[in-house]
Amino acid sequence: MPPSSPDRVIPTLHRASTVALGVCAIIYGILVVNAPLDSEQGVIQKILYIHVPCAMAAYLGFLLTAIGGGLYLWKRDERFDRFAASAAEVGVFFCALVLVTGPIWGRGTWGTWWSWDLRLTVTLLLFLVYLSYLLLRSFTEGTERTARFAAVYGIAGLAVIPLNYFAIDLAGGRSIHPQNLEGGSLGVGMVMPFAMGAVTAIVAFSHLLLGRIDIARLRAQLAEREAEREMRGGDGSPWDI
Amino acid sequence: MNVFLAVLWKDLLTEWRDRDRLVAMGIFALLVVIVLYFAAAPGVGSEARAPGLLWVAYVFASVLGLNRAFALELENEALSGLALAPADRGWIFLGKAAASLLLLLIIQAGAAAVFALAFDVAIAPVALPFALVAFLGALGLCSVGTLFAAIAVRTTFREVMLPLLLLPLMIPVILGSVRATNALLLEEALPWPAIRLLLVTDAVFLIVSFISFEYVLDD
Numbered sequence: 020m021p022p023s024s025p026d027r028v029i030p031t032l033h034r035a036s037t038v039a040l041g042v043c044a045i046i047y048g049i050l051v052v053n054a055p056l057d058s059e060q061g062v063i064q065k066i067l068y069i070h071v072p073c074a075m076a077a078y079l080g081f082l083l084t085a086i087g088g089g090l091y092l093w094k095r096d097e098r099f100d101r102f103a104a105s106a107a108e109v110g111v112f113f114c115a116l117v118l119v120t121g122p123i124w125g126r127g128t129w130g131t132w133w134s135w136d137l138r139l140t141v142t143l144l145l146f147l148v149y150l151s152y153l154l155l156r157s158f159t160e161g162t163e164r165t166a167r168f169a170a171v172y173g174i175a176g177l178a179v180i181p182l183n184y185f186a187i188d189l190a191g192g193r194s195i196h197p198q199n200l201e202g203g204s205l206g207v208g209m210v211m212p213f214a215m216g217a218v219t220a221i222v223a224f225s226h227l228l229l230g231r232i233d234i235a236r237l238r239a240q241l242a243e244r245e246a247e248r249e250m251r252g253g254d255g256s257p258w259d260i
Numbered sequence: 261m262n263v264f265l266a267v268l269w270k271d272l273l274t275e276w277r278d279r280d281r282l283v284a285m286g287i288f289a290l291l292v293v294i295v296l297y298f299a300a301a302p303g304v305g306s307e308a309r310a311p312g313l314l315w316v317a318y319v320f321a322s323v324l325g326l327n328r329a330f331a332l333e334l335e336n337e338a339l340s341g342l343a344l345a346p347a348d349r350g351w352i353f354l355g356k357a358a359a360s361l362l363l364l365l366i367i368q369a370g371a372a373a374v375f376a377l378a379f380d381v382a383i384a385p386v387a388l389p390f391a392l393v394a395f396l397g398a399l400g401l402c403s404v405g406t407l408f409a410a411i412a413v414r415t416t417f418r419e420v421m422l423p424l425l426l427l428p429l430m431i432p433v434i435l436g437s438v439r440a441t442n443a444l445l446l447e448e449a450l451p452w453p454a455i456r457l458l459l460v461t462d463a464v465f466l467i468v469s470f471i472s473f474e475y476v477l478d479d
Contacts, residue, residue: 092475147428154424158415168411171472172425175404178468179429182461186432189439189453 029233036226043219050212063127068212070120072220073113074142079224080110081149085177088170097239100166103173104156105231107149109224114146135190141183148176162242263347267355274332275363281328282363289321289371297378310379311441314372315434318394319401321367322360323423326405329360330413339413343477353473357406364398386444393444396458397437400465404429407469410476432461 047068057064087103090096121139122132133139152172159165275281296313333339342352372390376383383390405426412421439454 144428144431151424151428155411155415155421158417158421159411160416164414167475167478168415171407171411171475174472175407175429175468178464179432182432182457182464185460186435186457189457190435 026236029229029236033226033229033233036222036229040219040222040226043215043222047212047215047219050215054212055208060128063124066120066124066127067209068216070117070124071213072216073116073120075217076220076224077110077114077117077142077145079221080106080113080228081145081173081177081180083228084110084149084152084173088173091166091170097162097166098236100162100170101232101235101239103170104153105228105235107152107169107173108231109227111146111149111153112227113220113224114142114149117142118146135187137184137187140187141180144183145176145180148179152176162239263345263351264355264358267342267352268358271329271356271359272362275359281325282366284328285321285325285363285367286370288324289317289367290374292317292320293371293374293378308442310375310381311438311445313379314375314441315397315438317371317375318364318368318397318437319427319430319434321371322364322398322401322405323426325363325367326360326402326409326426327412327419327422329356329406329409331418334413339477349474349477350470352477353406353410353469356410357402357469360406360409361398361402364402365395368394368398381445383445386447389450390441390444393437393440393450393455393458396440396455396462397433399462400433400437400458401426401430403462403465403469407472407476410473432457436461 051065051068054065054068056062083106084103087099087106091099091103121142125134125139126132152169155172156165156169159168293313296316300309300313330339333342343349345352369391372383372394375381405422408425409422412418412425415421436454436457440451440458443449443451443454
């Protein structure tokens with residue numbers, strides 16, 4: 020049976036994203052190496068070019084998880100659930116990178132590995148929400164039930180982000196995170212590597228997301244074929260598939 | 261609306277007949293207060309820590325109670341019976357949440373009394389505004405708590421799953437409640453930003469849970 024159109028589109032896009040990622044990574048690497056050193060922070064400031072783009076990719080992942088979940092609840096199409104689950108996994112990966120690079124930067128500039136700063140805390144909470152999301156998926160039996168429960172939790176998790184910002188701001192958490200990005204005042208020569216970092220992170224996110232969606236699609240196909248084989252009364256050998 | 265009252269009445273009546281959930285929550289809250297008393301080394305800034313510790317006891321007791329809220333419904337497929345009720349499932353959610361809320365409010369009152377004695381903090385003079393804060397905090401806990409309890413009860417690790425799902429989302433509720441309780445114990449006026457945070461959080465959680473419950477019960 021020839022593969023259906025979406026079956027061909029995702030692997031093709033995934034291969035295309037590999038090329039795009041390679042090109043972006045080379046340009047990004049050159050720009051970061053040649054970026055000027057910060058007069059106060061020195062070389063450790065260059066972690067900005069990884070840390071902030073990864074945070075963008077993480078938030079994008081969690082936004083897409085909620086959108087995928089919402090679309091699943093609306094259309095009841097498994098593809099949206101696979102999209103949401105894949106976005107959550109890739110989002111958690113980028114969020115972990117944020118939580119690793121943040122303390123390294125913090126140690127170098129603030130003198131401390133961790134601070135209960137507004138954005139740090141919200142990111143940590145978000146990380147925990149989506150880890151729980153992934154745990155919920157693995158602890159729920161039945162594809163359809165897993166998809167429904169995960170969609171509801173993914174949407175609730177996104178709804179709480181602005182509330183967390185408000186809450187931690189109330190607790191006085193807006194203290195030592197760099198403010199220069201809020202003002203949009205990156206130093207001379209820093210804008211290009213930063214922008215390229217953002218583009219590279221989004222391309223890397225798309226690359227991983229497409230790869231993960233393709234794996235989920237293949238797994239679903241495998242499960243479907245195994246179910247068909249069992250219905251036909253196969254002897255359990257893999258050659259029956 | 262009739263479904264809301266029927267579910268609320270059913271849950272309260274079931275609870276009244278065996279009282280196991282209320283007793284378990286009460287003993288658990290008391291134990292948490294005792295453990296925190298010894299863990300917190302009273303006397304060294306205990307007044308400043310008291311609101312936070314009190315809310316820790318409330319949150320843990322609520323998780324215990326919420327975990328039981330749907331456990332009974334699993335017996336004899338009662339949950340399927342609830343799902344088959346010819347009404348908007350949002351009202352079923354509200355009935356279950358209201359029953360959990362009432363139980364938690366009773367536990368909150370008892371635990372506050374024990375806490376006031378154990379930590380030597382004056383809750384009685386600010387009982388009314390404290391009751392408002394406790395109600396708003398409990399509403400936040402029981403709204404998404406009921407939604408997640410309905411999810412957690414049908415997972416393989418149901419006892420573990422509820423706190424994992426609930427606690428990361430509870431920071432706005434805990435922060436707002438602790439801030440407001442702290443101000444009350446320091447004999448200050450109710451802090452509006454904290455109350456506003458609790459009101460907004462409760463509204464968001466109630467709306468999300470009311471709408472989402474439809475999909476959680478959809479088996």
